[in-house]
Structures are given as structure tokens and as C-alpha cells.
Amino acid sequence: MNDCMTLRLRDNGRPTLVIGSHPDAKRLLAILGRDATDFAGMGAKWPPGVRPWAPAGAEPDITEAVAQSALLVILDPAESCADDALAAAQAGRVPCWIPTAPERGTAEPALPPLTGPATDWLAESEGAVRAAQGTQPGVGDVSLVGAGPGAPDLLTLRGLRALQTADVVIFDRLVADALLEQVPPRCERIYVGKRRRDHPVPQEEINTLLLRHARAGKRVVRLKGGDPFIFGRGGEEIEHLMEAGIPFRVIPGITAASGCAAYAGIPLTHRDYAQSCAFVTGHRKDGELDLDFRGLVREGQTLVFYMGLHSLRDVCAGLMGEGMAPEMPAALVQQGTTRAQTIIEGTVSDLADAVESREVRAPTLLIIGEVVRLRRRLDWFHGSGETMAWASPDRELTS
Structure with missing residues (x-):
């Protein structure tokens, strides 16, 4: 269930429409935080205490039933009206929950409903x-x-x-x-x-x-x-x-800056080393870097460059050209937070040479600043060097 769904169930007072029946229906109601007698149902076989919703002696119109409901629950997708009910829910923006494996007694949301204000x-x-x-x-x-x-x-x-x-x-x-x-x-x-x-x-x-x-x-x-x-x-x-x-x-x-830096053991800010942090794209536009290197060279500031692998040498040269010390610590994080994570550490004067001597694959993140020195003490996560499985069309996931 999503967060908006939780709000609607809590506030609008409308019934819940259930398609299909199952002996575990009472527990499903408890998971949803709904009293059994509040439930609306199309199925004929219900556990004791669960009241079906239907005009006496008549089969209700499914589109109207869904429109009047706070939530649609489909216990049995094979029911004849299930497809029409789902289409009506999508058209009327009525939240829908299809529990997983109710026959095994494990029918519950993939995540429990959140509580809070x-x-x-x-x-x-x-x-x-x-x-x-x-x-x-x-x-x-x-x-x-x-x-x-x-x-x-x-x-x-x-x-x-x-x-x-x-x-x-x-x-x-x-x-x-x-x-x-x-x-x-x-x-x-x-x-x-x-x-x-x-x-x-x-x-x-x-x-x-x-x-x-x-x-x-x-x-x-x-x-x-x-x-x-x-x-x-x-x-x-x-x-x-x-x-x-x-x-x-x-x-x-x-974002990659905070996630990859944390897994590399590099805090982006530290009261002794860096009081500000700048996120910069190292991606070239029309083959040329368009960066304000002078504005980036500041004492007490950490620089994080996204997509900077192929412009690494030019980035370091541009920063040194505006007065950054050649010995300023720098690190390139490859495929951070994954089992393939690798880190190449150096300075702005020699990091590009170190990277060129290695087989480095995107995505990468470049971190420059005094905080990189802290990695020697705070390094806690070590990747195994395996290749990360990124999403791709090769696995027949496209439509």
C-alpha cells in the first residue's frame, strides 16, 4: 500500500471492496487496520463476522461498487469481475491491493503500513x-x-x-x-x-x-x-x-555524492576540514568543460564531481590553474556502494595518471578536498571487485 492510500482509509469513511474469498480474510483486515464489519465483498463464501456488500438479491455493478470504495482488495484475480474491477479502480484512482500468496497464509502488504502524523x-x-x-x-x-x-x-x-x-x-x-x-x-x-x-x-x-x-x-x-x-x-x-x-x-x-562518499569513508563535511560542499558535473558540453574553476577553489570546501571520469585530467588541471595546491587530496570512487566498489586515491596532480594506469568503469565519482585524508582512518566498506549488475535491455526487461 502506498502512503496516500493509508490516508484515505483513515479519513474518508468509505467501505473497502473485496473480490474473492479466503479463510484468512480476517487477518487481512487486521493488517489493514479495518474492522471486519466495515468490509465490502463480492464473494459468496465469507468467514464469520465478515459482511458481504451487495443489494439483496442483486449483483451490484462493479464499476459503481469500486467508485464508492476507499480501497479495492483482490484476493482472487481469477474471479470473473476482477479485471473489470481493476480497470475501474485505475480509471477512478481508487487504491488497489492484490495480496501475495494468501493461500499460504502469508497475505500481507510487502511493507507494513506506516504510522505517524x-x-x-x-x-x-x-x-x-x-x-x-x-x-x-x-x-x-x-x-x-x-x-x-x-x-x-x-x-x-x-x-x-x-x-x-x-x-x-x-x-x-x-x-x-x-x-x-x-x-x-x-x-x-x-x-x-x-x-x-x-x-x-x-x-x-x-x-x-x-x-x-x-x-x-x-x-x-x-x-x-x-x-x-x-x-x-x-x-x-x-x-x-x-x-x-x-x-x-x-x-x-x-544521491551519489553522499552515498558513495559514505561508503568510501570520506565525510563530505567535517568541522576541522570542510565547512561547505559543492556538487559539480564534470560532463563536457560540446566537447568543452564549462566550469568556474576560480569559484570552485575555496579553502574549507569539498568538491564532488559527477560524471567526471573522461574529463578528470582537465578538471585537475583547471583547479591547479586557479591556485589549488597540487598536493590537495583527491579520490575517484568507482561503482560506489556496490560489491564492485573500487577507490583510487591520490592528489590533484597525480590522480589522473593513477586512473589511466587502471581499468576504470563508469559510474564514477570524483571527490577533492582535505576530507579525503580521513579515509585512512574511516575506511570501512570494501568491494570485492565483481561486476555490478546494472539494468539493461539485454535481460528482456523492455516493452
């Missing part, structure tokens, strides 16, 4: 509602989800909930395959990954994909490595969604 859920719900003003009934929504810096279990709980309730996942290259295994089997998966000098799916087409699937009434997850708002083009994508009146939410992720 209602305002936590209200903030996300209101944001999605405001973005939806002016849309037509039946329009779905889009969640921009940050997948984190590499290790699949560094995804947030809210991000995992979005994946587990998605109809379509549109994902980038730097997303662990293990994360894609969390989406429902029925979910459509579309790969739009980019590599250096290889953008098989232009950004404009990605924007079109988001709009097309949301307008079809689907719950869309745009899954991005790191955080959507830090060198992830998340701002560009939600601009298009807002212009089209598509409901959306942003679910932040652990």
Missing part, C-alpha cells in the same frame, strides 16, 4: 492533487523515484512502495536489476538508459512516454539512479507533467 501523508497527497487540477477523469499519475547510488537496498521505503504499486516503470541504466524484481509481474518495464555519447531514447521521447502512459490511466514510476533533482533532469520532466496537468510526486533518493 497524518500530515506526513497529507503533504504528499495534496501535492499530487494540486498537480491534477484540470485533468480528465481516468488520468493516472507519475512518481519520479530516486533509486539511490547503486546498492538496491539504499532505496527509500516510499520509493519501494511506488515500485510495488506501479503499472509502468521507465528506468535508467544506473538502476540495479534487483530493484526491478520488486515490481509486480504485470508491470510494464521500459528501458531508456543513456551512456556516454549514446542516448538511444532522447529526453523528448521520455517525456512523451510519461504523458502517454499517465493519460492511459496508469501509475507510472520514472526510476532514476541517485536523486531525480541532482543532475537527473527531474525538473525538466515534471515541467512537462505540470504543463499537461498530469498528477505527479517526487520521491527523493540518496
Whole structure:
């Protein structure tokens, strides 16, 4: 269940519609925090204390039944009305829960419902509602989800909930395959990954994909490595969604800078070494670096360069050209937070030579600053050197 669903069940007082029946239904109700007599059901065989919802002697219209419900629970997808009920829920934006393996007595949400102040859920719900003003009934929504810096279990709980309730996942290259295994089997998966000098799916087409699937009434997850708002083009994508009146939410992720630095044993700030930190892209535009090297050379500041592997030598030369000491510590973190993590340490004057002598693979993160010295004492995570399994179209995940 997602967070907005928890809010609606708590506040709106509408019944829950259940399709199918099962001896474990009472425990399902307890998991949802619902009294058994509050449940609405289409099935004929119910445990004692569970009241079916249907006009006497008549089979209710499934579309109307779903529209009047706070939640649709499908215990048995093989029931004749299950497909129509699911379509009605998508069209009417009614939350739906399909428990896993109820026949084994393990029917429960993949994650337990979160508890806490209602305002936590209200903030996300209101944001999605405001973005939806002016849309037509039946329009779905889009969640921009940050997948984190590499290790699949560094995804947030809210991000995992979005994946587990998605109809379509549109994902980038730097997303662990293990994360894609969390989406429902029925979910459509579309790969739009980019590599250096290889953008098989232009950004404009990605924007079109988001709009097309949301307008079809689907719950869309745009899954991005790191955080959507830090060198992830998340701002560009939600601009298009807002212009089209598509409901959306942003679910932040652990960005590569903080995740990879932490796993490398390098604190980005430290009261004795660095009181500020700057995130910079080392990606070239039209073959040339466009950086304010003078503004980057500051005492007490840590520099973190994203996508800087192929411009490493020019970055170091530019910083030294504006007065950075050649002996300033620097480290390149390769495939951070994963089992393939490797770290090459040096100074701004010799790191490029050290990297060129090694076989280094993207993604990498360049950290420059006095805090790199702390790695000698704080180094705690060691990768095995294996190759990380990044998402790719080669595993037949695309649609």
C-alpha cells in the first residue's frame, strides 16, 4: 500500500471492496487496520463476522461498487469481475491491493503500513492533487523515484512502495536489476538508459512516454539512479507533467555524492576540514568543460564531481590553474556502494595518471578536498571487485 492510500482509509469513511474469498480474510483486515464489519465483498463464501456488500438479491455493478470504495482488495484475480474491477479502480484512482500468496497464509502488504502524523501523508497527497487540477477523469499519475547510488537496498521505503504499486516503470541504466524484481509481474518495464555519447531514447521521447502512459490511466514510476533533482533532469520532466496537468510526486533518493562518499569513508563535511560542499558535473558540453574553476577553489570546501571520469585530467588541471595546491587530496570512487566498489586515491596532480594506469568503469565519482585524508582512518566498506549488475535491455526487461 502506498502512503496516500493509508490516508484515505483513515479519513474518508468509505467501505473497502473485496473480490474473492479466503479463510484468512480476517487477518487481512487486521493488517489493514479495518474492522471486519466495515468490509465490502463480492464473494459468496465469507468467514464469520465478515459482511458481504451487495443489494439483496442483486449483483451490484462493479464499476459503481469500486467508485464508492476507499480501497479495492483482490484476493482472487481469477474471479470473473476482477479485471473489470481493476480497470475501474485505475480509471477512478481508487487504491488497489492484490495480496501475495494468501493461500499460504502469508497475505500481507510487502511493507507494513506506516504510522505517524497524518500530515506526513497529507503533504504528499495534496501535492499530487494540486498537480491534477484540470485533468480528465481516468488520468493516472507519475512518481519520479530516486533509486539511490547503486546498492538496491539504499532505496527509500516510499520509493519501494511506488515500485510495488506501479503499472509502468521507465528506468535508467544506473538502476540495479534487483530493484526491478520488486515490481509486480504485470508491470510494464521500459528501458531508456543513456551512456556516454549514446542516448538511444532522447529526453523528448521520455517525456512523451510519461504523458502517454499517465493519460492511459496508469501509475507510472520514472526510476532514476541517485536523486531525480541532482543532475537527473527531474525538473525538466515534471515541467512537462505540470504543463499537461498530469498528477505527479517526487520521491527523493540518496544521491551519489553522499552515498558513495559514505561508503568510501570520506565525510563530505567535517568541522576541522570542510565547512561547505559543492556538487559539480564534470560532463563536457560540446566537447568543452564549462566550469568556474576560480569559484570552485575555496579553502574549507569539498568538491564532488559527477560524471567526471573522461574529463578528470582537465578538471585537475583547471583547479591547479586557479591556485589549488597540487598536493590537495583527491579520490575517484568507482561503482560506489556496490560489491564492485573500487577507490583510487591520490592528489590533484597525480590522480589522473593513477586512473589511466587502471581499468576504470563508469559510474564514477570524483571527490577533492582535505576530507579525503580521513579515509585512512574511516575506511570501512570494501568491494570485492565483481561486476555490478546494472539494468539493461539485454535481460528482456523492455516493452
